[in-house]
Amino acid sequence: MAHYSIWVLEYAAVEKFPFSVMMYGPQHQGTRKLPYAYALLKGGGETILIDTGYDHVAYGEQLATAYGVSNYHGPRAVLAECGVKPEDVTSVFITHAHFDHMGAMHLFPNAKFYVQKSELDKWVWALTLGPEYRFLVGGGDPADIVRAVEAAKEGRMICIDGDQENVLPGIDVHLAADTHTYGSMYVTIRNDGTSGGEDRWIFAGDLIYTYDNLTGLDSAAPQIVPIGLAVGSQHNLIFSSAEMLKSVGGEVRRVIPVHEDRLRTTFPSRLTDRGLQVVEIALTKGEKSCVA
């Protein structure tokens, strides 16, 4: 029986995103839709997010006009599809410090935030380098570190140093050092509560953008192909992907890339009136479906 109900909630999208960024190598192979999304978990008295999304007020117009990010909706509207308010959120796991994953901490006033210590440490360090090093901090918002300080002041910022089991019941975090970012982490939900159980889901952050990163494009010769953007190494991305895949017994669909548009066809899903996808991964006993 599932301990947590799990949904992936789209909050914006880039309709035409180059496939070559989602996957290292295949140039000139067109575009795919890239949803922006976060995961919502409910269970055991906890309401949990994996990543926060970003705050459109701060730089949404810039993103929309210059980079084609469309159909942004804030967490109040997005979470309402599952009957949740931002104030209800008790915990947030931040997979990495990019604006679209960490840029809305201030919108969850009652949440505790869990992030890898090395992600913040090295990001802060890199942000103090000169502009010629800006590749290392691309997508990082200096205002987010101030928000992290404010959360820490309130005792709501928890820095994790490496792997940790049962951060919350049945939820483990794993450091994927020097991969997409310095201290990216992925989150394992052991949804049957056991250590060796099969009902595991992994939220990969941006360690993968698409299932194709885990399988390659040639079904006759599967391979792990890393994403096309990393401050760390492709080597580390490949081995992190292998670890995630091994952890779920090779069942690719259980390693969730929130930027994967095909989640909506892999799992039960619903298109909301706002044109956003709600994807339902798991339901606890008695929990009402949000996609029916």
Added chain:
Amino acid sequence: MGVYSCVGVTEQSLLRYADSARDAQQLISQTLTQLSGYALLLLTSPRQAAQAEGALAGARQSVVHAAEAVRALQAPEPAAHHYHHMRCAAETLMEACAAATACRGAQERSDKRFDTLTRALRATSDHLRATARLLPGFELIDFGQACCAAHTPRLPGQGIESNSRKSVSGFPSGIASTRRWSGSPFP
């Protein structure tokens, strides 16, 4: 500067202001980040804060340089509002630096000194954001290399492109080029 030409604003004084102010804004932003990192370390890993003492000293110097750079700006009338926020950002950054220094030795996050520090950091961040909103070319996030936005060529002047070109011409003699990851958030 191209973006100013694009929108038809050609007044040389505004261009000169923007060019100089961008450097000052960059320095304020970097120092704010450094002070925020120090504050985060104090609040989450106080035992490691001693590692960052050198960085705090460096931040103090940067704060002074930033204040001097802002004072030296000559803001034409169209940039008066922008300059106001630049000046306020430099002032609150100085307050943040003083507050961070005062927080050394603070044991509890409930210590009032942390209140002063977080207020000053927040104020600086808000003023910086205002500078980014008021004139093009002052954006604080480089979306051009962001994973989810790395797909569209930027317009001239977006992000920190125009400023960074100038900086790159000085590379590798700049301070930044000598910095290496040292196991703490500070070089």
